[in-house]
Amino acid sequence: MEAFLLIYSIKNKIPVTGKFNLKAFLKSLKEGFWTIIAPVLILGGIYGGFVTPTEAAALAVVYALIIEVFVYRSFKLKEIFSIAIESAKTSTMILVLISAGTIMSWVMTIAQIPQTVGQLLLNVPDSMVLLIITLVFIILGMFIDGFSAMVIMVPILFPVIQRMGMDPALFGLLIVLNTAIGTNTPPFGIHIFAGVSKFNVSYITMVRALMPFVILSLISLLIFTYMPGVALWLPNLLKFFS
Missing domain, CATH: 1.10.287 (Helix Hairpins)
Incomplete structure (x- = not known):
């Protein structure tokens, strides 16, 4: 980077x-x-x-x-009201997206899509499980906020990664990185719209500016996924000294 x-x-x-x-x-x-x-x-x-x-x-x-x-x-106290109005405009746009994402997550839960994915992963080779988890979280991050994605998928996927023997710290790192990539990726990445509102630029301009960082994040994600020692060297070092 x-x-x-x-x-x-x-x-x-x-x-x-x-x-x-x-x-x-x-x-x-x-x-x-x-x-x-x-x-x-x-x-x-x-x-x-x-x-x-x-x-x-x-x-x-x-x-x-x-x-x-x-x-x-x-700024002065009398300017707080105008600042609050501007903050409300930005927050409203983000909350509308989060609300839509929450509705979508509710529909997915009712349809038992996460449970179906979890059951399918139990019969998939470990190397493919990591790739599927990555794709699931990135795609979810494109359409709903990261918190909702975690609430839906983590309880279902955690038993799967335990069966694989994956370090929970690595699992947490991959989830955070996956959802971060998803929320910065079109079409409905929530951070894109937050940036558009904050910097007053067009959607296309924001997406073009983000793409190099998304690509670099994907490269980092692949490294951490298939070379876990790179991601875990610091936690392992702390364990060594504790």
């Missing part, structure tokens, strides 16, 4: 903003202190048992509002 970004930058003559400067780095670190605290506050609250993930999301909004208004002063 880094090699592609380097080649892309050279090809499109993206200017270098400047060389590394320790003084500027320390200044940026100081200015970004309150931003750095945000994930510490959120994750610390969740893992410390002080808040639920939903409460942490609300806490993050309140924290960001306080910091932006009173510390960075990037």
Whole structure:
């Protein structure tokens, strides 16, 4: 991925903003202190048992509002309403897509399509199982949100990967990568529409910009799928030292 970004930058003559400067780095670190605290506050609250993930999301909004208004002063309190309207427009578009995906997932569940797929995989060679799982999650990600895809398929596929002897950590990694690829892939990848709304560009422009990254992600997916040691070297290293 880094090699592609380097080649892309050279090809499109993206200017270098400047060389590394320790003084500027320390200044940026100081200015970004309150931003750095945000994930510490959120994750610390969740893992410390002080808040639920939903409460942490609300806490993050309140924290960001306080910091932006009173510390960075990037906007004033009277501008909150107009910002909320713009956020609502973007959220509404995404929620409509999620709603449609939820309906589709409900129909699939009623039709017992996931259960049928799970039963078929029990009689398929292990090498083909990985390919089928990959295709299932990518295709689902093209039409529904990643969370719905996981809720539908993970309980059904987990016994299959246990029979194969696959590491659950690898299974989780592959699912996340698969759904990420799917949600960035036409025709209805939810991240495409989020990008269109955020950057105010056409659907075609967004798809063309995403395609190189989708292809690189597919290459990474194949490597992780058929060379699991590459994906598991860090977890295995942590197990070694624990």
